[in-house]
Amino acid sequence: EAGVAQSPRYKIIEKRQSVAFWCNPISGHATLYWYQQILGQGPKLLIQFQNNGVVDDSQLPKDRFSAERLKGVDSTLKIQPAKLEDSAVYLCASSSVTGGRETQYFGPGTRLLVL
């Protein structure tokens, strides 16, 4: 089975520019997550989708970050305008449920450097 796909793998931008990341989850996975992983830290949840609806976006900086999952499959995460502190790896994950229990599977991530 194909894993979670993300693109681009790397992105370098200047502060105040905008950037978008794309994620294609594992086929059939209804739940999709975006995480931010700053160097030296564990991943932090930004937003969770169930199909095309938002379940949790409490930690998403909504003044500059936005995300959508229009058809309940692929998702995009956008930052506009970017700040230096947005430099991080952005991980996408999708999950399956077995026996009532959920397991998340992660993509390779997009490494963002804001100069």
Place this chain on the structure above:
Amino acid sequence: AQSVTQPDIHITVSEGASLELRCNYSYGATPYLFWYVQSPGQGLQLLLKYFSGDTLVQGIKGFEAEFKRSQSSFNLRKPSVHWSDAAEYFCAVASYNNNDMRFGAGTRLTVKP
């Protein structure tokens, strides 16, 4: 809200030696616990998970973890480390009724020849 502490930022072991990575969690109910491994430039790969039942969980790549409720711990072990095990290891906890997964800060494993 649940939280995870990984007390060791960096551990170095010799190839062939045994390994134990520590993980302590904080959560008021029965936690769902996970160990992930992240190689440089790669995403997170699930090693093993604990939901219920047998407290000793077997995972991939020869790893195992033991859930100890009395100590709020979920330590990861491997009897003999290989050079390819060098990576960052993350412990994570999720709650029962929501999928709010919280990660520890990670433990970086270095393997000496």
